[in-house]
Amino acid sequence: MDYFAQQLINGLVLGSIYGLIAIGYTMVYGIVGMINFAHGDVFMIGGFIALITFLILISFGLTAIPLILLVVLLVSMAITALYGWTIERIAYRPLRHSFRLAPMLSAIGMSFVLTNYSQVAQGARVKPIPPFITGGYTLHESPDGFVIQLSNIQIMVVVTTIVLLAIFTWLVSSTRLGRDMRACEQDQTMAALLGVNVDRTISMTFVIGAALAAVAGLMYLLYYGLVDFFMGFVAGIKAFTAAVLGGIGSLPGAMLGGLAIGLIETFWSAYFSVEYKDVAAFSILIVVLIFMPTGLLGRPEVEKV
Amino acid sequence: MTAPSTHTAKPATGISALLKTAFVNALIALVLFSLMVGIRTEAGSDGQLTYWTRFGELASLVVAVFGGSIVIELLRQWIGPTGAEKLVPPAVQSGVSLLGRYVAPALLIFTVLVPVIFYNQRYILDLAILVLTYVMLGWGLNVVVGLAGLLDLGYVAFYAVGAYSYGLLATNFGWSFWICLPLAGILAAFWGVLLGFPVLRLRGDYLAIVTLAFGEIIRLVIINWQDLTGGPNGVSGIPRPSFFGIPLDNSDDGLAARLGIEYSATHRIVFLFYLILALALLTNWVTIRLRRLPIGRAWEALREDEVACRALGINTTTTKLTAFATGAMFGGFAGAFFATRQGFISPESFTFQESALVLAIVVLGGMGSQLGVALAALAMIGGFELFRGLENYRMLVFGMSMVLIMIWRPRGLVGHRAPTVYLTKAKAISSDLVKEGHG
Numbered sequence: 112m113d114y115f116a117q118q119l120i121n122g123l124v125l126g127s128i129y130g131l132i133a134i135g136y137t138m139v140y141g142i143v144g145m146i147n148f149a150h151g152d153v154f155m156i157g158g159f160i161a162l163i164t165f166l167i168l169i170s171f172g173l174t175a176i177p178l179i180l181l182v183v184l185l186v187s188m189a190i191t192a193l194y195g196w197t198i199e200r201i202a203y204r205p206l207r208h209s210f211r212l213a214p215m216l217s218a219i220g221m222s223f224v225l226t227n228y229s230q231v232a233q234g235a236r237v238k239p240i241p242p243f244i245t246g247g248y249t250l251h252e253s254p255d256g257f258v259i260q261l262s263n264i265q266i267m268v269v270v271t272t273i274v275l276l277a278i279f280t281w282l283v284s285s286t287r288l289g290r291d292m293r294a295c296e297q298d299q300t301m302a303a304l305l306g307v308n309v310d311r312t313i314s315m316t317f318v319i320g321a322a323l324a325a326v327a328g329l330m331y332l333l334y335y336g337l338v339d340f341f342m343g344f345v346a347g348i349k350a351f352t353a354a355v356l357g358g359i360g361s362l363p364g365a366m367l368g369g370l371a372i373g374l375i376e377t378f379w380s381a382y383f384s385v386e387y388k389d390v391a392a393f394s395i396l397i398v399v400l401i402f403m404p405t406g407l408l409g410r411p412e413v414e415k416v
Numbered sequence: 417m418t419a420p421s422t423h424t425a426k427p428a429t430g431i432s433a434l435l436k437t438a439f440v441n442a443l444i445a446l447v448l449f450s451l452m453v454g455i456r457t458e459a460g461s462d463g464q465l466t467y468w469t470r471f472g473e474l475a476s477l478v479v480a481v482f483g484g485s486i487v488i489e490l491l492r493q494w495i496g497p498t499g500a501e502k503l504v505p506p507a508v509q510s511g512v513s514l515l516g517r518y519v520a521p522a523l524l525i526f527t528v529l530v531p532v533i534f535y536n537q538r539y540i541l542d543l544a545i546l547v548l549t550y551v552m553l554g555w556g557l558n559v560v561v562g563l564a565g566l567l568d569l570g571y572v573a574f575y576a577v578g579a580y581s582y583g584l585l586a587t588n589f590g591w592s593f594w595i596c597l598p599l600a601g602i603l604a605a606f607w608g609v610l611l612g613f614p615v616l617r618l619r620g621d622y623l624a625i626v627t628l629a630f631g632e633i634i635r636l637v638i639i640n641w642q643d644l645t646g647g648p649n650g651v652s653g654i655p656r657p658s659f660f661g662i663p664l665d666n667s668d669d670g671l672a673a674r675l676g677i678e679y680s681a682t683h684r685i686v687f688l689f690y691l692i693l694a695l696a697l698l699t700n701w702v703t704i705r706l707r708r709l710p711i712g713r714a715w716e717a718l719r720e721d722e723v724a725c726r727a728l729g730i731n732t733t734t735t736k737l738t739a740f741a742t743g744a745m746f747g748g749f750a751g752a753f754f755a756t757r758q759g760f761i762s763p764e765s766f767t768f769q770e771s772a773l774v775l776a777i778v779v780l781g782g783m784g785s786q787l788g789v790a791l792a793a794l795a796m797i798g799g800f801e802l803f804r805g806l807e808n809y810r811m812l813v814f815g816m817s818m819v820l821i822m823i824w825r826p827r828g829l830v831g832h833r834a835p836t837v838y839l840t841k842a843k844a845i846s847s848d849l850v851k852e853g854h855g
Contacts, residue, residue, distance in 0.1 A: 146621045146624070146625060156452070159451075159452060160452065162457065162465075163451045163452070163455050163457060166455070166457060166465060166467050167467070186451075190447060193444065193447055193448060194448060197444060197448060201819070202819045202822075202823075206823065209822070210826060212567050212624075213822050213826040215621055216776075216779055217818070217819050219569075219772055219775075219815075219818065220776075220817070220818025220819040222815070223769075223772065223811055223814060223815025224812060224816055226811070226815075227808060227812040228452070228812060229452065230808055231808045231809060231812060232456070233456065233457060234456070234458060235808075236458070236459060237459070238457055238459060238465060239459060239465065240465060344768070348628070348629065348632070352629075355625075386639075386640040387636070387640060389632070389636055390633050390636050390637065393629035393630075393632055393636075394629075396626065397614060397629055397630065400618060400622055400626055401617065401618070401626075
């Protein structure tokens with residue numbers, strides 16, 4: 112039981128990270144109708160930028176951990192958002208009215224560019240950082256010596272995710288930008304006729320998605336203590352699985368799907384085999400797409416001629 | 417370099433606007449590259465991260481972006497806002513298509529003669545074999561992507577199935593290459609159908625992601641099922657192919673001894689060359705023949721419009737499954753060849769990068785054009801060889817070229833993907849026949 116509870120905590124933390132990435136997938140798919148294959152790599156770039164900012168701040172002699180975290184968060188969100196904007200501008204916008212597979216192929220190319228760009232720029236080796244946020248709470252100690260731990264970093268990941276999700280939900284439901292986004296999602300031509308700047312709205316979608324991916328990258332860095340240039344690929348596919356599981360186009364769905372994937376992966380590793388945890392995640396993707404293509408909270412897609 | 421700002425008709429094309437655009441681009445580049453390029457991190461021997469600055473590289477990149485955007489902007493103004501189609505005048509296009517009729521036979525003759533011309537150049541022979549392997553893979557995938565229009569990102573899975581089928585059957589049971597080759601094809605086709613069944617209802621992007629997941633699952637299973645596949649260590653000691661039972665080695669009953677000529681290691685390379693050439697041509701021939709059969713027509717119809725296809729009574733289930741199975745079978749053949757050529761296979765050869773490379777060949781070649789795919793394979797693998805010294809940069813260039821090709825010519829550099837049959841001109845129907853009341 113204790114083991115189960117501990118895995119539940121771990122799974123929720125992992126799921127929060129997946130959920131943050133999944134929001135980027137689901138928003139872009141909702142508006143442009145394409146799988147932003149490079150989004151996993153944007154997450155990786157976010158992690159790298161966070162790492163480098165950390166290093167610089169520490170070498171400047173800063174010691175206040177909350178201040179460092181805040182600066183790192185803002186810097187990595189800002190720069191990664193600019194990456195998202197640039198990627199959309201270079202690789203996707205010229206293809207918006209091209210044939211169906213073109214944006215997907217362009218996105219795959221972009222994913223290669225980002226992966227190898229960071230390999231060339233920062234080297235192939237894994238980059239570890241010392242743990243910044245230490246300590247935690249012992250929730251329960253069973254007679255046989257097993258303790259359920261809740262570390263401060265885990266609390267931070269979950270709290271950050273909840274706060275961001277709240278801000279983001281407010282953004283989509285109650286601001287001008289959110290209204291424009293929802294309008295573009297339904298009908299771009301009509302939205303344009305009614306004075307919505309479609310290009311700008313789509314750009315903002317990519318910017319927000321990239322900023323959230325940067326947060327996920329920072330959380331990943333803090334939680335696992337390392338980044339490497341290849342981490343975006345698998346994390347990206349899993350986050351996409353989460354977006355599909357939750358119902359692509361649905362924001363709460365993406366978060367829910369992220370949590371589900373995080374929990375499934377953690378429990379699979381804990382009770383079955385660690386080696387096959389990725390196989391489990393990919394199998395879920397296939398099964399969900401086949402039997403439940405609209406996901407948990409998605410709307411059924413109408414087939415248009 | 418000096419754009420005459422006073423004489424230009426449009427106000428936005430002035431030199432100040434040009435410089436402003438370039439300046440903004442350079443500024444964006446500065447922010448993008450500031451941390452990723454300007455700072456280099458590395459883990460020291462004690463596990464502690466250190467960093468050093470590279471402002472020189474950063475500055476040169478920013479300057480390159482500044483200059484590059486000026487050049488691109490100038491080119492854009494000189495060429496004008498024309499599409500890619502207008503870049504090539506119709507006369508040249510028809511000339512190219514006329515030339516294209518002779519390119520294929522000439523290329524084929526040249527390919528057949530490659531071992532004769534370059535007999536003593538082992539490097540070129542090896543490279544030619546590699547190119548032909550990718551030509552075959554491209555042609556195989558072309559059936560799925562180019563003809564049937566199903567975006568398959570996990571094609572390498574069938575390549576892996578073929579390679580492991582031959583590798584394991586040959587090392588465990590001692591079966592010969594010629595028995596295993598069809599078996600590898602059949603097994604791969606079987607897996608193709610197995611993948612095909614679940615994805616029948618999926619379209620477009622979803623299909624792509626599921627095939628990608630499938631390819632990754634196969635790779636992960638190969639890595640982790642160590643009892644069968646040897647895991648990350650792979651399968652080694654895979655027998656070399658024989659000339660229909662006669663080994664190509666230095667022994668007394670080898671081919672060289674039987675023919676009474678002096679043994680040379682090049683014999684085997686030449687044999688492998690003609691083997692893959694034959695396999696590739698088989699793929700090409702079968703594809704061309706299939707295109708003329710109802711099933712091939714159905715593939716093309718499926719690619720153009722699935723809903724219309726279904727409305728016309730075409731069974732989309734069997735159409736998709738046969739496309740997957742046919743493509744997978746050729747992938748399996750190529751895999752078996754790969755295994756016998758290398759003598760060693762490991763999961764590292766079957767990553768997503770391979771799938772993307774083959775897909776890029778098909779897309780670059782123009783999705784559906786056989787000659788285009790062959791030329792694209794030559795360009796791609798040849799390009800990779802040129803960048804051999806820059807191991808890390810070549811995938812970067814590969815990704816960039818994929819994006820640029822999609823922007824510049826999304827229908828492929830060489831080929832076209834027009835259906836094999838289509839109405840050449842609109843049929844004029846007399847207005848008497850279509851008046852109200854006449855149907």
